[in-house]
Amino acid sequence: MQASDGGWTIPEVAVTVDLAVLTVRSGALQIMLIRRGVQPFRGKYALPGGFLASTMEDTDTAAARELAEETGLDPSDLHLEQLRTYGSPYRDPRQRVITICYLAFVPHLPSPTAGGDALHAVWSPVQPILDGDVRLAFDHDQIVADAVERARSKLEYTTLGAAFCPSEFTVSELRMVYEIVWGQRLDARNFHRKVTGSPGFLVPTGARSRQKGGRPAAVYRRGAAELLHPAILRAGSRPVAGTTPHDDMST
Amino acid sequence: MQASDGGWTIPEVAVTVDLAVLTVRSGALQIMLIRRGVQPFRGKYALPGGFLASTMEDTDTAAARELAEETGLDPSDLHLEQLRTYGSPYRDPRQRVITICYLAFVPHLPSPTAGGDALHAVWSPVQPILDGDVRLAFDHDQIVADAVERARSKLEYTTLGAAFCPSEFTVSELRMVYEIVWGQRLDARNFHRKVTGSPGFLVPTGARSRQKGGRPAAVYRRGAAELLHPAILRAGSRPVAGTTPHDDMST
DNA sequence: TCAAAAGTGTTTGGATTACACCCATGG
DNA sequence: CCATGGGTGTAATCCAAACACTTTTGA
Structure with missing residues (x-):
């Protein structure tokens, strides 16, 4: 054919x-x-x-x-x-x-x-x-x-998690996106370090969030970076057969 | 609509x-x-x-x-x-x-x-x-x-490199596949350790290759694993804008 | 002053790199 | 016995998980 x-x-x-x-x-x-x-x-x-x-x-x-x-x-x-x-x-x-x-x-x-x-x-x-x-x-x-x-x-290897957030958001809001999409808890401290340390992911606006309890969080906007280096890996990213990142058929 | x-x-x-x-x-x-x-x-x-x-x-x-x-x-x-x-x-x-x-x-x-x-x-x-x-x-x-x-x-995160090899192959042959597809040289020693240490990637046949020069190489078959953990990352996997693993539009 | 959330520092272990070095074979 | 690739050992480095600890607010 x-x-x-x-x-x-x-x-x-x-x-x-x-x-x-x-x-x-x-x-x-x-x-x-x-x-x-x-x-x-x-x-x-x-x-x-x-x-x-x-x-x-x-x-x-x-x-x-x-x-x-x-x-x-x-x-x-x-x-x-x-x-x-x-x-x-x-x-x-x-x-x-x-x-x-x-x-x-x-x-x-x-x-x-x-x-x-x-x-x-x-x-x-x-x-x-x-x-x-x-x-x-x-x-x-x-x-x-x-x-x-x-x-x-x-969410692992791109900055697209921020696409679920409003135009201005805090690290906590972004972390909750990750936790909800992945269905697992993340260490807030390590997550904070990773995303704020990832060049081009987050741009600080200088503003601080006003919320109920606790210290106000810094407010960010999405940066220009689209890829995350290094990636943020899920805990479930262990060798489990049958779960391929792209769709497969046959063997 | x-x-x-x-x-x-x-x-x-x-x-x-x-x-x-x-x-x-x-x-x-x-x-x-x-x-x-x-x-x-x-x-x-x-x-x-x-x-x-x-x-x-x-x-x-x-x-x-x-x-x-x-x-x-x-x-x-x-x-x-x-x-x-x-x-x-x-x-x-x-x-x-x-x-x-x-x-x-x-x-x-x-x-x-x-x-x-x-x-x-x-x-x-x-x-x-x-x-x-x-x-x-x-x-x-x-x-x-x-x-x-x-x-x-x-090739980074699956065992599909072996799909380019015949049913029985050596680590060198597999490494050459990676080098050719990625267009970059890889350290033969580290590559050997990574793929042989990746559970389910390679199954030794017990046979040894006969080639022109050098020590005969062990012969392997593809294992059952489809995903690589940890992944074998290209050197070029650095934050270069515009190269997304999946195809994108918009933004 | 206390609760709560934000954010920093530190330790530890795993993985990667770079490279020294030994092994096994053909010529 | 030497060239040629196969394969192992190891130290430096980077990264991530775990968690102690400090900061800053509202109540």
């Missing part, structure tokens, strides 16, 4: 762009879901997304546009990356649908129901989905699991 | 599955290419691949089948993973074509022209492509660059 040869019968395949939008709120890692109003999976929750616009829209652009529609935020401020493409033949019972899935990290959105056109968008903790206690439409449980694993991995 | 709602006009989008098959031969990291016999890009080299079969074939399965066709090897023995999906609207001048690209690592194939149905398949060093001295069809230059970066990254 030859790539992009003319004269082939091109099978009808529908392509959608879906979003796995993660945030940290109420002490939990949460994902944006929409409730389906039509069959199939009517009434079930699913990832937001849509068919690729029939215009010549780039898939990356489509993802950014949809993210802006759902959150009301400027997509150029948000972290958005391609997660994976899901192409199992029977994942949609109606017809063959291939989904290019994108992963986004957004801060805690102040407005009650997300921001923009989020008529039906809700935030849902990922844990019950990972545990299989909540089932989503299509194969979206698997997508959520992949998205969470990618997010956990990204 | 709502995911998978009925009643939408589904635009016609062609989907191809392409392969970035990497190997190490003649002291260089090489990639499998085919010469295009038809327009567009007739006469130019491109990645092997093809339109998704109109059957309900899984994209992962399609990639494995194509890999077997091109190499003549059993796909269950080979490493194959999804690399990324490329969806820029004008990447194919004829019509909208979205490509789901897969990455494979194969050992040096003994048969002269690959193995199976490789009528036109050739091995080509990646370096001239990365340097821009050789231009491929479509956006395949970019795909090759992404594939190589993924491969380099994978």
Whole structure:
């Protein structure tokens, strides 16, 4: 079979762009879901997304546009990356649908129901989905699991944890993001040293936080660095077979 | 826009599955290419691949089948993973074509022209492509660059370097794979200690290699471990902006 | 003055590097 | 017996975990 040869019968395949939008709120890692109003999976929750616009829209652009529609935020401020493409033949019972899935990290959105056109968008903790206690439409449980694993991995060697924080934040807030996403406690002292000592990660604003108890914390903004050197490794990063940082098939 | 709602006009989008098959031969990291016999890009080299079969074939399965066709090897023995999906609207001048690209690592194939149905398949060093001295069809230059970066990254924290070696190999052969893929010399003594001390990476066969000069080397087979702990880090893994282990957009 | 959180210092062990040195074989 | 690579030992250094301890606020 030859790539992009003319004269082939091109099978009808529908392509959608879906979003796995993660945030940290109420002490939990949460994902944006929409409730389906039509069959199939009517009434079930699913990832937001849509068919690729029939215009010549780039898939990356489509993802950014949809993210802006759902959150009301400027997509150029948000972290958005391609997660994976899901192409199992029977994942949609109606017809063959291939989904290019994108992963986004957004801060805690102040407005009650997300921001923009989020008529039906809700935030849902990922844990019950990972545990299989909540089932989503299509194969979206698997997508959520992949998205969470990618997010956990990204926090290790990039500065993207700050993408979950507001524009100004303290080291404690950042540490809580790590603790919530990874599901493990971190030593506050060592964490503080690591992130403040990582060049380009945090830029001090000079301000101090006002909170209830304890000494006020220094307030930071995100720095320009995107990679962490050295990485902040999870305790669970031990040799456990079957957990690969990238998705694998076969052996 | 709502995911998978009925009643939408589904635009016609062609989907191809392409392969970035990497190997190490003649002291260089090489990639499998085919010469295009038809327009567009007739006469130019491109990645092997093809339109998704109109059957309900899984994209992962399609990639494995194509890999077997091109190499003549059993796909269950080979490493194959999804690399990324490329969806820029004008990447194919004829019509909208979205490509789901897969990455494979194969050992040096003994048969002269690959193995199976490789009528036109050739091995080509990646370096001239990365340097821009050789231009491929479509956006395949970019795909090759992404594939190589993924491969380099994978060698750091997985045992996949051995996928480039024959079923039985010496530590030296494995080290040469690392040196060639990363393009840097490694200390043979420390490398030896690291890989032999990494549990599950190498299984001694008891045999010894017979080569021209020097002490015979112990012969190993791949072990069951897939992840490396601790990782073997490249020297170039220093904070250089713009090089992220996963593909990014926005920000 | 006490509780609570922020932040610093110090110890210890693991991993990495660089390199000295010995081992085993072919010519 | 010497060149050539295979393989081990070891000291210096860096990094991270653990935790004692000091700082700064509100109540």
